[in-house]
Amino acid sequence: MKNINSKRALNRMFWTLLIGYALIVLVVAVFQRRLIYFPQRFSPAVAEQLASQNGFAPWRSRSGQIIGWKMAARGISRGSVLVTHGNAGCAAERSYLAKPIHDALTLDVYVLEYPGYGAREGSPGMKSFLAAGDEALAGLPKELPVYLVSESIGAGVVAHLAKTQPSRIKGLAMLVPYDDLASVGQASLPFLPVKLVMLDRFQPARWLEDFRGPAIVVLAGADEVVPMKYGRRLFDGYRGPKEIQIVPGAHHNEVAEQSPEWWKEVFTFWQQNVPRQN
Template structure:
């Protein structure tokens, strides 16, 4: 009996070590899911645009689109999530265009037509490159720029807003940090020790000093709703919480009326400085 118990213990330990090793070494594949094929362009939904090539501060050449709005009330820097590329975000681009906001959406390194390999530090540099492009090449004032980040892009946008104060920050379906999310998915593993990526939205948002809108769905099964509440509690005033319904990736479509009205209300309050 003792020998059987020892064999069982060894088996459990081997499984535990194996799962820990998998989580440690497979993190990049779990976090990043880029595609290179551009499956659609803004002109296919009736929007004019220009393709933009620009460099991150470390010299990596990146690709993006600038979609102008008529008499724009600002320009959105769109930091997308971990999967696909800019061509999978046309619905959001159309929403911003309808709100009289121009959009500058870019692909992180390793995504779409952008050079390089995805990395956490690289994604922060890529967002800085997008900011610098608008300031230096489009002649924008920082207070004309609205930072928007969805899911993983929420961490990227928050970190950029910590360094450069924009007109406003909007983060949607974002997690507090990779280690927090991993700890909820793999309760039995020492995720804080294993995680090589931070994407610490919670730490960044504490140091953001501009109006903040947090958007999240109670029905999000990928990033639990409690992450959004923690982010909202940590954010400085002025701040607004917008609860939507629907899945992690399609909540803004499922609850389009609530979502659109919430964005309109927040942007109006930002413009009028009423909080």
């Protein structure tokens, strides 16, 4: 009798644990985008005020919608820099990324705002981010070279642009990037089947397989958000001209702000390795 009761108790425990685990997986699957995207939201007036305080002017699409913020080149522009920011905050606060580039180079700097961030309508997600990137690139002057700069999750957007429109892209700089977002998510929650349920499968390493433009990768040695090995995998697999910089002891949010002098060196590297036209 005791054996039967013990088996029943073990059975109940097994099914209780299994159902509990399944519920956890279900909750993570349903609310996964809330675990990935952390947008700051503002009214249009507040967003414009914040952007203006940070030295930005509105960047509008052909339809007149604000799709980001820009800093116009001082003098005759030599090209455009499109910046795709990380998964938190908003574009209007990315002056720490844009201003050093603007101060260093005679380039127009555009910081893309993602759908669902700042005052921009829409919802965060891979599909909306990639569509926003396509729209942004289409709106840049076609007679000027375009350089792409990404921060964290933004690596997925620039990699996709380099894959789909390689002839327009003359150089990349990826700050704390990753090779595959699902792999990063799986490492963060190793006890859950993240790769099975993940919806937004940004795959920079795969999308850059055929791109041969010059690329700079900057990694944080103590990155607590995107472990350094995932950015290293992206760099190691990249087949074009490339350079890597690892900042020892730096955390995820401590490498995006670089000096104007550093950006001058990046631009020199880009120019010395202009991709050949197919």
